[in-house]
Amino acid sequence: MFLREMMKLHDRITTPNQYPFNIPSIVHLDRLAFTRNVTFFVGENGSGKSTLLEAIAYQCGFNTAGGSQNNTYELADSGALLGDYIRLSWMPKIRQGFFLRAESFYQFAAHIDELAKEDRRAYASYGGKSLLAQSHGESFFSLFQHRFGQRGIxxxxxxxxxxxxxxxxxxxxMIHELQKSAQLIIATHSPILLGYPNAEIYSFDANPIQHIRFEDTDHYQVTRRFLENRxxxxxxxxD
Structure with a gap:
């Protein structure tokens, strides 16, 4: 494990009533500890989990549109507005890794295609071919299989x-294999992924953000009740 703690820098915030500082989970955020190799952020849409994850990516030096420190391309709505107002505590500091932003994955894949026009080896970490030449699901899986795997966050x-x-x-x-040499922080709505054993789960529906058991998440409870009483x-x- 590399990232040990995230702290919000309250003294730098001059517009507390504006987005993203007025998101309830962010208002009450002080610090967040990471004690396991796999951490999940859960919460309703707009609860702040993606906002915080993007801020962490910014502080890691990753492209906040998606990618690593080596991926340089622009995307208008990926400014990581919270990024300058948090501090990360490492032991040790690591620069390898990747930020997956599902909503801008197409732009990332297009960026890789642009690199491949100059050098086909750009596809080497993505299964040897364009991510856009695969279905949406296949391209995600190609990324996980071929780009992930090395030590990093x-x-x-x-x-x-x-x-x-x-x-x-x-x-x-894949998560299980990767966490042996890497750290993962995942914002998700999937009760399947949340079922990964011994993961740390933070609920962004609680103020302040709190640990929650898998069985206590809405994702698990709503899915279970629906399947049992469809x-x-x-x-x-x-009706």
């Missing part, structure tokens, strides 16, 4: 976005 924002349930299960195996749920929703 991996920040993943909704990696399940393009994965079928079966592929999510396969990705759990007809009743549908009747209440649709």
């Amino acid at each position: 991996y920040l993943l924002d909704e990696p399940e976005a393009a994965l079928s349930p079966a592929k999510q299960l396969a990705f759990l195996s 007809k009743q749920y549908l009747r209440e929703l649709l």
